[in-house]
Amino acid sequence: MPERNWHALETVLASIPRSEFRARLRNELEQKEVTMSTVTSASVEDQKRAIDNWAAHWSTHDMDRLLPLFTEDVVYEDVTMGVVNRGPAQLRVFGEGIFSAFPDVTWELRSSFANGSSGGAEWVMRATHKGDLPGMPATGKRIEVRGASVFEFAGDKIRRCTDYWDMATCLKQMDLMPSA
Amino acid sequence: LTTSEQDERRLVEAAQADPERFVELYDRHFSHVWAFVVRRASSRTEAEDITSEVFRKALENLPRYEWRGPPFKAWLFRIAANTLATRWQKTARECSDMPPDVAEAGIDLERHAMLFELVHRLPSVQRQVIELRFIEGRTLLEIAAALGKSEGAVKQLQKRALDTLRATWEESHA
Numbered sequence: 001m002p003e004r005n006w007h008a009l010e011t012v013l014a015s016i017p018r019s020e021f022r023a024r025l026r027n028e029l030e031q032k033e034v035t036m037s038t039v040t041s042a043s044v045e046d047q048k049r050a051i052d053n054w055a056a057h058w059s060t061h062d063m064d065r066l067l068p069l070f071t072e073d074v075v076y077e078d079v080t081m082g083v084v085n086r087g088p089a090q091l092r093v094f095g096e097g098i099f100s101a102f103p104d105v106t107w108e109l110r111s112s113f114a115n116g117s118s119g120g121a122e123w124v125m126r127a128t129h130k131g132d133l134p135g136m137p138a139t140g141k142r143i144e145v146r147g148a149s150v151f152e153f154a155g156d157k158i159r160r161c162t163d164y165w166d167m168a169t170c171l172k173q174m175d176l177m178p179s180a
Numbered sequence: 181l182t183t184s185e186q187d188e189r190r191l192v193e194a195a196q197a198d199p200e201r202f203v204e205l206y207d208r209h210f211s212h213v214w215a216f217v218v219r220r221a222s223s224r225t226e227a228e229d230i231t232s233e234v235f236r237k238a239l240e241n242l243p244r245y246e247w248r249g250p251p252f253k254a255w256l257f258r259i260a261a262n263t264l265a266t267r268w269q270k271t272a273r274e275c276s277d278m279p280p281d282v283a284e285a286g287i288d289l290e291r292h293a294m295l296f297e298l299v300h301r302l303p304s305v306q307r308q309v310i311e312l313r314f315i316e317g318r319t320l321l322e323i324a325a326a327l328g329k330s331e332g333a334v335k336q337l338q339k340r341a342l343d344t345l346r347a348t349w350e351e352s353h354a
Contacts, residue, residue: 009346013310014315016315017218017228017231022210022300025206032236
C-alpha cells in the first residue's frame with residue numbers, strides 16, 4: 001500500500017466513532033420512541049409551566065400541590081447534599097425536612113427551558129437557617145444561594161429532577177466557612 | 181426512482197407511521213452523519229454531541245419531513261450543518277475560530293463513511309483492537325493487557341482487521 005494512502009487511512013481511522021457511543025445513541029433513540037408513543041403528548045409549554053409550578057409550590061411549601069408535578073417513580077436527587085429520593089413519599093419527607101430547617105425558604109426562577117423530553121432551570125434560593133440540620137445546629141443566618149436543576153419529563157410530569165447548588169456560599173453565609 | 185431510493189422512501193414512510201422504525205434509518209445513515217460532523221467538529225466530544233443532536237432532532241421532526249427528491253441523508257446533513265452553525269455562532273463570541281465549512285461534502289465523505297461502516301461490521305474483537313489502537317493510541321502490549329490476550333494474538337487481530345480495511349480503502353482510491 002503506498003505510504004500516502006496508508007497515512008490517509010490511518011488519519012481516517014483516528015476519527016472512527018466509538019462503537020460504545022453508536023450503541024448508546026441507538027439505545028437512547030429507541031427509548032425516545034417509547035416515550036413518544038406511550039406517554040401523553042405534552043407540549044413544551046406544559047413542561048415549562050411544570051417548572052414554574054415546581055418553583056412556586058416549593059416556595060409556598062405546598063407539598064400537596066408540588067407532588068402531583070412528579071411521576072409515581074420520580075427520582076429526585078440533591079447532588080450537593082448527596083440525597084436521592086425515590087417516589088413521592090420519600091420526596092415529601094425530604095421537603096418537610098427542608099421546611100423545618102428553613103421555614104421561610106423560597107426559590108426564585110432566573111431562567112428555565114424545556115424541549116419536550118428534558119428541561120432545566122437556574123434559580124436563587126433564599127432562606128433563614130432556623131432549624132437544626134444533621135451536624136449543623138441552627139445558625140439563624142440568612143442565606144441566598146444560586147443553584148440549577150435538570151429535569152427529565154414523561155409527558156408533562158417530572159420523572160427525574162437533579163438539583164445542584166452552591167454549598168460553599170451557603171456555608172460562608174452561615175459563618176461556617178471563611179469568606180476569603 | 182432507483183430501487184435504493186424506493187427502499188429508502190419506504191423506510192422513511194414506515195418510520196413516520198411507526199417511530200419504532202426510526203432506528204433503521206439511524207443504522208443506515210449513522211456513518212454518513214458521523215463522517216460529515218467529525219471533520220467539522222473541534223473535538224470528538226463535540227462530534228458526539230452534535231451527532232446525537234442531529235438524530236434527536238430528526239426523530240422529533242420526522243413527522244413533518246416531506247419527500248421532495250433529494251436523498252434522506254441530505255436532510256440529515258442540513259440538520260447537522262444548522263447545528264454546527266448554531267454552535268459556531270455561540271462560541272464565536274468567545275473565540276476567533278473560523279466557522280466550519282458546512283457546504284463541502286463529496287467523495288471523501290462517502291469514502292470515510294464507508295470505512296466507518298466497515299469498522300462497525302468487523303468482528304467484535306477486531307473492532308475493539310482497532311478502536312484501542314487508533315482512537316486511544318494504545319500500544320499492542322497495552323491492548324493485549326486490556327483484552328486479556330497475548331501481544332502476538334492482538335497483532336494478528338490487528339493485521340486481519342487492517343487487511344480488510346486496506347483492501348476496501350485501496351479499491352475506493354482506484
